[in-house]
Amino acid sequence: MDTTELIQRVRRVELKTRGLSDRIFSGEYHSAFKGRGMAFSENREYQHGDEIRTIDWNVTARMGHPYVKVFEEERELTVFLLLDVSGSNATGTRQRTKRELITELSAVLAFSAMGNNDKVGAILFSDRIERFIPPKKGRSHVLRIIREIIEIDPEGKGTDISSALAHFLSAMKKRTISFLISDFRDEDFEQTLKQAGRRHDLVALRVEDPIDRTLPNVGWLPLQDPETSQIRWMQTSSKRVRKKHALAEMEREEALKSLFVRSGVDQAVLMTDQPYVQPLMQLFDRRG
16 A cells, blocks of 8 residues: 555544544543542532532631632543454455545544543554554554554454453553454464453444354355454255354354453454444443
């Protein structure tokens, strides 16, 4: 991809997602993800209805009548994106690929964080750490993250969520708001997921494509595993084959839901062929 095309793609993503962030998600993001605590703001005279415990007795004694302490939420947060760029996320059968959906979700979250003056960082991972982007503030930094997602040609094709979480835990000692965005085509990451969920405010965003759940009825269909390059032919005209595939995916989905509950991690499912505004709004509402 040449530089001009890359800049154009980054700009298109910014125009689409920043508008959504500014119009729709700014208030919901603020209420869903709280600051670190309450910080002293100022003293003011006592008013009827103020709580007694907020009275500042030192100022009251000095001024000769009641004054209270006013506190405001400490808003500055660090938002961290853990982004799966493995081979399975390069696929898509309808409106966009999973990678394109991950890019848009990342941009919406990053611009929402930017609007609240929060820092944003990211890890792009496959079966290894492809990129680590330390948290910073500002539009140019958000655009850098978007550019990296669009431009990256991963060295690895597989998925290692546990390794990505371990790297994240090692790098980020202070508590963050973190989003793990993946199709979760991996196993054996429960232990590190629980560790990350305890130390950070972790949210799982699961991206899915329709073919993940339902095979089309088109006869013999070659399905290539994008992470191993193995090709498997399936007779999709067979109801039994389609049912077996759908059942396996349902069992996988239930297992993931159970895993997130056990780990204390909120989750939402986003489809490549559907708008993502409503699922994100519902997620924010649950947390607000």
